[in-house]
Amino acid sequence: DQQVKQNSPSLSVQEGRISILNCDYTNSMFDYFLWYKKYPAEGPTFLISISSIKDKNEDGRFTVFLNKSAKHLSLHIVPSQPGDSAVYFCAASAPGNTGKLIFGQGTTLQVKP
């Protein structure tokens, strides 16, 4: 039972345009969400997070939006750069303060020059 879903396996955008990566979740108890970026043969690196008390969090070119009623979040990258080409994972923090993260399947972003 996939509690965090990224339904788009891949996304291709032109350099300078906006990249929008989507994520859906099923458990209304999730209250903290994160995005990670992963290059091949490397570990994931933290990008940005959002608490359920907010609906938007921004950090430079990266913005995460949270729609609690729809159980949906999205990551916007503006403007996209070729170096952003990677796999992006959405994650939710499991209830109970254990530090456990529940990950989506990942979306491979390709930014074309």
Add this chain to the structure above:
Amino acid sequence: DVKVTQSSRYLVKRTGEKVFLECVQDMDHENMFWYRQDPGLGLRLIYFSYDVKMKEKGDIPEGYSVSREKKERFSLILESASTNQTSMYLCASTWGQGNTEAFFGQGTRLTVV
């Protein structure tokens, strides 16, 4: 900077061998995790530990065990390696309480032949 170090980047083992994957973190984090990453499946939690000598099963613990004798070190053990355990293995750590990001090691690409 937090550093999570996995002992090997690449490993090739034979079916039936006992395999040890080691992970060390240098930031005094209470929680440590082992995930595996497979295409289309995202990151799945194998085991985690929230204290020395404590362990909890994740979503896919079958065929694995763990050891945490010291706070900074968390080992993943494949008791008898099988070809379906060929995967990317990722170690992570987090602070003890509250919502916080996980810090990942660089990953170990294990191939079982």
